[in-house]
Amino acid sequence: xxxxxxxxxxxxxxxxxxxxxxxxxxxxxxxxxxxxxxxxxxxxxxxxxxxxxxxxxxxxxxxxxxxxxxxxxxxxxxxxxxxxxxxxxxxxxxxxxxxxxxxxxxxxxxxxxxxxxxxxxxxxxxxxxxxxxxxxxxxxxxxxxxxxxxxxxxxxxxxxxxxxxxxxxxxxxxxxxxxxxxx
Numbered sequence: 001x002x003x004x005x006x007x008x009x010x011x012x013x014x015x016x017x018x019x020x021x022x023x024x025x026x027x028x029x030x031x032x033x034x035x036x037x038x039x040x041x042x043x044x045x046x047x048x049x050x051x052x053x054x055x056x057x058x059x060x061x062x063x064x065x066x067x068x069x070x071x072x073x074x075x076x077x078x079x080x081x082x083x084x085x086x087x088x089x090x091x092x093x094x095x096x097x098x099x100x101x102x103x104x105x106x107x108x109x110x111x112x113x114x115x116x117x118x119x120x121x122x123x124x125x126x127x128x129x130x131x132x133x134x135x136x137x138x139x140x141x142x143x144x145x146x147x148x149x150x151x152x153x154x155x156x157x158x159x160x161x162x163x164x165x166x167x168x169x170x171x172x173x174x175x176x177x178x179x180x181x182x183x
Contacts (some may be wrong), residue, residue: 005164008054008063014163016158027144036178040136045092048134048139052092052119053117053118053119054087054094054118055092056088056093056118056119056136057094057118057136057138057139057144058117059088059091059092059157060084060088060092060136060138060144060153061138061144063075063079063084063087063088063144063153064147064152064153064155065137065143065152065153065154066078066079066081066084066152067151067152068080068146068147068149068150068151068152068153069149070147071083072146073086073087076086078146079146079153080146081099081133081134081135081145081146082099082100082103082104082134082145083099083146084131084145084146084153085097085101085104085121085134085135085136085145086098086099086104088136089173097173098110101123101131101132101133101134102131104121104129104131104134104171105121105123105131105169105171108121108170108171108172108173108174109172109173109174110129110169110170110171111171111172112170113167113169115131115170115172116170117137117139117172118135118137118138118139118172119136120136120170120171120172120173121134121135121136121170121171121172121173122134122135122136122143122154122158122167122169122170122171123167123168123169123170123171124163124166124167124168125166126166126170130168131168131169132168133145133147133166135156137170138155140159141159142155142156142157142160143155143156143158144156
């Protein structure tokens with residue numbers, strides 16, 4: 001439990017947005033944004049996104065140890081990789097993602113690996129085809145996923161040779177897609 005609390009605290013601190021007031025009074029755009037109260041609104045949206053990402057990661061951690069099951073989409077049946085991702089997004093932020101990994105990749109925004117934030121999706125080529133495996137990035141180079149038959153939902157390091165060689169890309173679920181959902 002202590003590890004989980006430390007891990008979640010680290011993720012929250014690492015994903016905290018850096019918001020700054022406009023640099024100088026002479027900065028026309030910064031002054032306009034501050035005058036209209038838009039700086040605060042941007043901060044509010046950023047906080048909401050960060051909270052949803054934290055909720056998503058914490059929710060996913062609650063499934064550690066659930067067994068892998070091909071085609072599985074629930075804690076009762078077990079999960080395959082895309083069933084796990086789909087269930088976590090539906091249960092924590094109310095967003096229905098497509099069922100398989102390739103469809104999930106197609107329905108989300110491509111981002112650079114260096115832009116990964118907790119809650120983003122990471123894809124791997126594990127079956128000699130693009131986007132054949134998916135997990136949820138949790139921060140610090142780690143992701144949570146339902147890996148394979150005989151295994152359980154677990155956190156792994158993307159830097160391990162097996163995953164590093166098979167990394168197929170990172171995707172972000174568009175913020176706009178979450179706008180109409182409730183956490």
